[in-house]
Amino acid sequence: TPAELDELLTFTTALARTAGELILEGSQAIQQASASDIGEKKNSVDLVTEYDVKVEELVKREIAAAYPTFQFIGEESYSAGSRPPLTDAPTFCVDPIDGTTNFVHAFPFACISIGLIDQRRPVLGVIYNPFLDHLYSGVAGHGSSLSRAGGAPQTLPLAPARPLPSLSQALVAVEWGSDRTAPAVTKKAESFTRLAGDPARGIARGRMAHSLRSIGSAALNFAMVAQGGLDTYWEIGCWPWDVCAGIVIAQEAGGFVTGGKDAPHDGDVTEGILTGRKYLVIRAIADTEGETGLEAQKR
Ligand code: IPD
Helix, strand or coil: HHHHHHHHHHHHHHHHHHHHHHHHHHHHHHHHHHHHHHHEEECCCCCEEEHHHHHHHHHHHHHHHHHHEEEEEEEEHHHHHCCCCCCCEEEEEEEEEEECCCCCCHHCCCEEEEEEECEEEEEEEEEEEECCCCEEECCCCCCEEEEEEECCCCCCCCCCCCCCCCCCHCCEEEECCCCHHHHHHHHHHHHHHHHHCCCCCHHHHHCCEEEEECCHHHHHHHHHHCCCCCCCCECCCCCCHHHHHHHHHHHHCCCEEEEECCCCCCCCCCCCCCCCCCEEEECCCCCCCCCCCCCHHHC
């Protein structure tokens, strides 16, 4: 019910701020730490720190105390082998530190991302960047907002949406992600080249984007699309916890989210989708092999 969602939003917002304090404390600690304190998941660019784990433990504990019947899917629990299947039950879907590489490098674009799924659909999202004190939130059917530095919430998008005549006037976010195998990197580089202006495919077709950006956090890319600072975000290979909160926030800001097999591929952002829609997040859900994937979202 709307009252329940309201209460959940209050809880999740407070939890994100508490987690943010721990992220800031961790950032101080990590700058003093040695390289051996930074772990690797699948390769030398897929990083994890003790603070990813600590923040997730804090969030998981608080959720279990307040909502004992809710399910929990979290990036670090998943890595540690706790992989509950997605069911119709209310399920929190959490990335304790999205943008871990930024966190490690003190590049101040890292956040906690807390999403809530109900009946297999993301219904509530909170994304908090404690370095800038930017808190984004969204509730299905009730819009999304941004609170900066303790200020009053501002409705998203910050300015009214304008149609984009073409991709050639768009600011597009892309990410390298953590899959750096040769085929993956080649494919991404080809897509980025087309978007940035490959003479044969880009400029000639008048589809060279204004520019490309990589913030280094999937959740903050969604948030920035919702805010209106980015026109589109395109990435293959995100996990549910990277995108769950962002889906709600972007959609509630009037954004269009698509993923899966039917979505445009390899930078071929279709003008048909783009024109008339200022905010677009393409193919953000992919390659999760349905393990905990938000399949329903694709329809
Ligand atoms: C990653 C970041 C990165 C994106 C990856 C994500 P993490 O999350 O959001 O920008 O390219 O796809 O997995 O590992 O920092 O939580």
